[in-house]
Amino acid sequence: MSTLAQGKADLERASTAQKVADMLRERVLDGELAPGLRLSEEAIGGALGVSRNTLREAFRLLTRDRLLVHEHSRGVFVRRPTGDDVxxxxxxxxxIECGALRLWDTVTEAQREAVRAPVRQAVARAEKNDWTKAGQANIQFHRGIVRLAGSTRLSDESDRLFAELMLAFRVAQEINDFYQTYVPWNRRIVELLNNGQVSEAVDQLNEYFDAAEEDLVNRLDAQ
Amino acid sequence: MSTLAQGKADLERASTAQKVADMLRERVLDGELAPGLRLSEEAIGGALGVSRNTLREAFRLLTRDRLLVHEHSRGVFVRRPTGDDVxxxxxxxxxIECGALRLWDTVTEAQREAVRAPVRQAVARAEKNDWTKAGQANIQFHRGIVRLAGSTRLSDESDRLFAELMLAFRVAQEINDFYQTYVPWNRRIVELLNNGQVSEAVDQLNEYFDAAEEDLVNRLDAQ
DNA sequence: GATCGTTGGATTGTTGAACGATTCTACGAT
DNA sequence: ATCGTAGAATCGTTCAACAATCCAACGATC
Structure with a gap:
């Protein structure tokens, strides 16, 4: 059965536009294509060896994910998140996340473990000063929370929100030291959940959002 | 100021692909293009007088909204929602909606009125047996709830969810008589809110979702 | 009679070129 | 210094072409 699923994954081969979009998404998220940069159809299409039409399809996919913004007759640009965006x-x-977390007592054990495990991982990574991996684990923590809701549509949209947020982190130059503050916070949330104090955990999550939002907005507006 | 806003609206002229997508969206939502139908690029492009490339752009837009599904090398089809989709x-x-409704006490009066008004309208329309308008007002009610959250991203995504849900209603042939049952329910929710019983209103909303989901799933699976 | 290749036609995926429309840039006039 | 204008660059859209893929019909085999 798992081999069949594997085979199906192979069957669903990506179109050229999809592959181009995936490549560009990586470049945007790791900062190689800086926020605000204009992506010329001719230049990028030439560099990647795809036609303008195919490239425009890729642009559209990334515009849907809010990583690029399209301006009529002007082109597409890497999004530069503002304080209002954040x-x-x-x-x-x-x-989304507070609502999903409230479902803690109604979901499967596997779903709960998908919330706990990333926090353990983040703690371990943080102790080794590997903030890149710690940040990835942090995202997995929040993805796990959203998945408690049991809606693929909600999970997919949340992944887009997370990707857009990563852009904001980059603009705020907050990639490394940010998680240092908030890893302990996530740990406390999981402790409360394990204690059966769901409502208190939701409150903590809300406070975490308050603090993170204010921090990020301040850094963005300072620029 | 309003004239300026008007001028800006004119400036943001829609691209051809956008206009084509809007037209197709209407056709899909009012059932002229039935769920499951395959949309031939050549046939539709010829009928609308646009090139295949432009039409494919329009298809992408509607695929993002989940009204169409794209199958590689096979074409695009009008989505046929299943019980699992619902x-x-x-x-x-x-x-989303229960989480947003919990914010009732923290939002502006204008936001609250955007929840109450559609219910009044739905009641009035229902008394005149105008179920089409009553249904539209019902959607405005739920849109108003989502907007309590104050996030355009969340509101936009919810609009897509609503559109997809309208497709499911159509497949279930539940366009008219559905709201007859649930308009009073919405009315009760607003009464609770006006009474300051937010938590009870959330519970009612949750029960409404339980009933609506079960009803819709049953009708879909029966087919 | 049912299942399995094969073949040909239809449709999609992608490309390249073309041209009008729009934006941007640089230069010169007031 | 500001404004307007001409020219270059880029985008929006269309068209034609060809390869890749899918599909339906037809026989071949057991």
């Missing part, structure tokens, strides 16, 4: 993102996260 | 949609709605 506020909007956290308003959405508050509703 | 369960997924309601799992997302539960988290």
């Amino acid at each position: 506020r909007d993102l956290y308003a959405a996260r508050r509703v | 369960r997924d949609l309601y799992a997302a709605r539960r988290v």
Whole structure:
């Protein structure tokens, strides 16, 4: 059965536009393509060896994910998140993640473990000063929370929100030291959950959002 | 100021692909293009007088909105929502709308009125047996709830969820008589809110989702 | 009679070129 | 220094072409 699923994954081969979009997404998220940069159709298409039409399809996919912004007759640009964007993102996260976390007592043990495990990993990575991996584990923690809701649509949209947020982190130059503050916070949330104090855990998550949002907005507006 | 806003709206002229997508979206939502139908690039492009490339752009937009599904080398089809789709949609709605409704005491009066007004309208329309308008007002009610969260990203995504849900309603042939049952329910929710019983209103909303989901899933699986 | 290749036609995936429309840039006039 | 204008660069859209893929019909085999 797992081999069949594997085979199906192979069957669903990506289109050229999809592959180009995946490559560009990486470049945007690791900062190689800086926020605000304009992506010329001719230049990028030439460099990647794809036609303009195919490249435009890839641009559209990334625009859907809010990593690029499209301006009519001007081209596409790497999104440069503003303070307002961050506020909007956290308003959405508050509703989604706090709402999902409230379902803690109704979900399967596997779903709960998908929330706990990333925190253990983040703690371990943080002790080794590997903040890149710690940051990835932190995202897995929040992805796990969203998945408590049991909706693939909600999970997919949240992944887009997370990706957009990563852009904001980059602009705020907050990639490394940010998690140093908040890893302990996540740990406390999991402790409360294991204690059966779901409501208190939700409160902590809300406070975490308050602090993270304010920190990020301040750094963005300072620029 | 309003004239300036008007001028700006004119400036943001829609691209051809956007206009084509809007037209197709209407056709899909009012059932002219039935769920499951395959949309031939050549046939539709010829009928609308746009090139294949432009039409494919429009298809991408509607695929993002989940009204169409794309199958590699096979074409695009009008989505035919399944019971699982509906369960997924309601799992997302539960988290989003209940989470947003919990913010009732923290939002502006204008935001609260955007929840109450559509219910009054739905009641009035229902008394005149105008179920189409009553249904539209019902959607405005739920849109108003989502907007309590204050996130445009969340509101936009919810609009897509609603559109997809309308497709499911159509497949279930539940366009007219559905709201007859649930308009009074919405009314009760607003009464509770006006009474300051936010928590009870959330419970009612949750029960509404339970009932609506089960009803819709049953009708879909029966086919 | 049912299952399995094969073949040909239809549709999609991708490319390249073309041209009008729009934006940007640089230069010169006031 | 500001404004307007001409020219270059880029985008929006269309068209034609060909390879890759899918599909339906037809026989071949057991």
